[in-house]
Amino acid sequence: xxxxxxxxxxxxxxxxxxxxxxxxxxxxxxxxxxxxxxxxxxxxxxxxxxxxxxxxxxxxxxxxxxxxxxxxxxxxxxxxxxxxxxxxxxxxxxxxxxxxxxxxxxxxxxxxxxxxxxxxxxxxxxxxxxxxxxxxxxxxxxxxxxxxxxxxxxxxxxxxxxxxxxxxxxxxxxxxxxxxxxxxxxxxxxxxxxxxxxxxxxxxxxxxxxxxxxxxxxxxxxxxxxxxxxxxxxxxxxxxxxxxxxxxxxxxxxxxxxxxxxxxxxxxxxxxxxxxxxxxxxxxxxxxxxxxxxxxxxxxxxxxxxxxxxxxxxxxxxxxxxxxxxxxxxxxxxxxxxxxxxxxxxxxxxxxxxxxxxxxxxxxxxxxxxxxxxxxxxxxxxxxxxxxxxxxxxxxxxxxxxx
Ligand code: SF4
Ligand code: SF4
Numbered sequence: 146x147x148x149x150x151x152x153x154x155x156x157x158x159x160x161x162x163x164x165x166x167x168x169x170x171x172x173x174x175x176x177x178x179x180x181x182x183x184x185x186x187x188x189x190x191x192x193x194x195x196x197x198x199x200x201x202x203x204x205x206x207x208x209x210x211x212x213x214x215x216x217x218x219x220x221x222x223x224x225x226x227x228x229x230x231x232x233x234x235x236x237x238x239x240x241x242x243x244x245x246x247x248x249x250x251x252x253x254x255x256x257x258x259x260x261x262x263x264x265x266x267x268x269x270x271x272x273x274x275x276x277x278x279x280x281x282x283x284x285x286x287x288x289x290x291x292x293x294x295x296x297x298x299x300x301x302x303x304x305x306x307x308x309x310x311x312x313x314x315x316x317x318x319x320x321x322x323x324x325x326x327x328x329x330x331x332x333x334x335x336x337x338x339x340x341x342x343x344x345x346x347x348x349x350x351x352x353x354x355x356x357x358x359x360x361x362x363x364x365x366x367x368x369x370x371x372x373x374x375x376x377x378x379x380x381x382x383x384x385x386x387x388x389x390x391x392x393x394x395x396x397x398x399x400x401x402x403x404x405x406x407x408x409x410x411x412x413x414x415x416x417x418x419x420x421x422x423x424x425x426x427x428x429x430x431x432x433x434x435x436x437x438x439x440x441x442x443x444x445x446x447x448x449x450x451x452x453x454x455x456x457x458x459x460x461x462x463x464x465x466x467x468x469x470x471x472x473x474x475x476x477x478x479x480x481x482x483x484x485x486x487x488x489x490x491x492x493x494x495x496x497x498x499x500x501x502x503x504x505x506x507x508x509x510x511x512x513x514x515x516x517x518x519x520x521x522x523x524x525x526x527x528x529x530x531x532x533x534x535x536x537x538x539x540x541x542x543x544x545x546x547x548x
Contacts, residue, residue, distance in 0.1 A: 163466040163475075164219040168212055168226045169430040169441060172200050172244065173236040178266050179303045182334070184362050185231070190444035190451060192432070199236050200433040205244045208431055208457050213251035215462035216259065223258045228283070229430075234269040238277045245281035262286060262329060266300065268308060270315035275324045284329040285319060287312065289351065291344030295336045316351045330355030330400070337372060337379055341387035348399075355400040357418070358384065362445040365504035365514045381521030388522070392529060407526050410493045423495040425475035429465060431457055439470050442500040450500075473509070474499065482510045490523045 174196035176186065185193055200208075216224055226248060228241060245261060252259045263278070267287045278285060289312055290296040297307025319328050331353040333344065348356050360380055363369035371379055384403070391401050406418035416422035430438040430451070437455035444451050455465050465471060473480060478491070485496040496502060497513030504511050513519060 163463075164221050165215060165427050165429045165462050165466060166221050166224040167428045168224070169229050169428060170200075170208065170226060170244070171196075171229050171231065171430065171432045172233045172240060173230040174198055174433050175235065176230060176232040176266070177235060177268060177302060178232065178300055178308060179305065180300050182299065182361055184442065184445045188362070188367070188445045189447050191448060192438075192444075192452065193231070196433045196436075198433070199240060200244070200435075202243060204433070204435040204457065205247055207435065209244065209247040209251045211457055211461050212248065213255065216252065216255050216257040218463070220256050223260065225260045225262060228261070228263040232266055232268070233263055234265050234267075234274060238273045241274070241283075242277045242281070245277070245283060249281055260284065264288070264332070266308070267312045267315040267319075268302070270319065272318070275318065275327065278327050279324070283327065285327050286329040286332055287316060287319070288332045289316070289348065290333050290336060291339050292347040295339040295344065295347075298338075299334065299336060313351070320352055328354055330357065330402075332357050332359065334359045334361055335380055335383055337370065337383055341383045342390045345387050345390050353399050355402060357402045358387070360420075360498075360501070360515055360518070362442055362498075363501060363514055364446055365502075365511060367445065368514055378517040378521035380515060381518035381525070384518070384522050385525040388526060389529070404526070407493065407523070408530075411527065411530060416495075419498060421493060421495055423478040423481075423492055425477035425480065426499065427475055429462065429471070437465050439474055440500070442498060445500050446503045450503075480509070482512060485512050488512075490520065493523055494519050 174193050175198060176183070179186075181187060184190070212224075212226065228244070230236075233241065241263070248259070248261065261282060262284045264286045265288070267289075270285070270287075277283070288300070290299045293307070293309040293313075296309040296312070300308050302308050318324065331348050331351060333348055333356065335358055336344065345356075361369050369380065376382070388404055391398070391404060402418045403420060406416035406421045410416050410421055416424070419426060426440050428440045430441050432438060435457040437453055437457060437460065438451045439453060441451060453465070453468055453470050455468060477495070478486065480499070481491065481496045482502070485491050485494075488494065494513075497515055497519050499509055501513040501515055502509045502511045
């Protein structure tokens with residue numbers, strides 16, 4: 146699936162390592178889109194087929210109680226509960242409302258700020274959903290792949306028809322003053338066939354408060370599509386061109402988490418993007434049946450890579466956090482291969498997403514299959530920052546500070 150990342154972020158290192166602060170709740174197990182690169186339906190894992198269509202009220206109750214119990218016990222500053230699928234809106238407003246009402250009630254009085262988000266393809270987004278989201282303070286992230294041409298090619302419905310027009314209609318509604326505060330942002334997967342600047346400007350047309358960019362999920366064994374004449378680091382170059390357009394805008398047009406996090410890391414801060422930083426992941430996924438799974442992106446590795454032997458009925462999140470699979474997910478620098486650990490940019494890159502490091506020969510003990518791209522982008526941003534500082538210094542020295 147390519148709908149996962151808008152709300153997701155790595156935990157700042159200040160939080161205790163064994164605490165989950167991102168709960169990805171799979172309310173519905175099917176989707177009305179047929180994206181050819183969806184890791185849930187089109188990659189290695191077929192676990193969705195054994196899942197019930199929708200999470201039952203009993204699983205919801207148990208899950209909500211477990212989340213509240215975990216947060217009450219560890220008291221992290223913030224946590225995110227991300228409503229997900231498949232396509233979560235296919236469950237219908239009453240199902241989403243039932244879970245949100247329960248969670249808000251269970252989390253009352255916690256010291257943790259609990260953000261509730263939904264990540265959707267937006268095809269079913271209407272006033273009924275938005276009124277529910279207003280009542281329970283649910284922020285909406287929408288998956289949109291840039292231009293109409295790119296989106297229709299990469300996000301068709303199950304009948305193969307383009308979906309850009311219906312998503313654009315939903316975004317117009319979401320931008321209306323009554324619902325605008327619920328608009329979390331857009332999630333776009335890098336498409337080398339599309340122009341990066343046109344992609345960014347097509348996203349901007351929907352006035353997003355934030356944009357996140359995702360690399361197509363891939364491993365060394367299942368590498369990302371690379372055009373034969375793409376040269377070295379085609380994804381890094383694509384992102385660098387988009388960075389320049391974003392960075393050189395005369396005013397800030399939107400938050401762009403991938404780049405904001407990169408700049409924050411350069412300035413000594415922390416990343417809120419799962420892509421960067423040596424932190425590891427604190428994501429836990431709960432399937433409609435109540436099965437507890439590792440980060441969804443691992444479905445791109447193999448049929449089993451995201452699976453644990455844990456279930457919300459029998460195991461609480463403290464027990465899950467002690468599971469070796471979750472420990473591996475949050476290992477951070479210690480979980481990296483020798484090449485990454487000795488890399489000069491490891492504090493920024495962090496080896497990329499863990500799933501992207503996998504190869505059949507030595508598991509996750511590799512640099513990212515996007516290593517050249519990540520390295521190129523990091524170098525490009527560093528150059529732009531260094532150049533920008535030199536220009537400011539020159540202006541200052543020449544007495545042209547306000548020029
Ligand atoms: S819209 Fe549906 S098919 Fe497409 S990536 Fe998301 S979950 Fe997968
Ligand atoms: S993936 Fe490549 S660029 Fe990133 S830390 Fe590892 S070696 Fe360095």
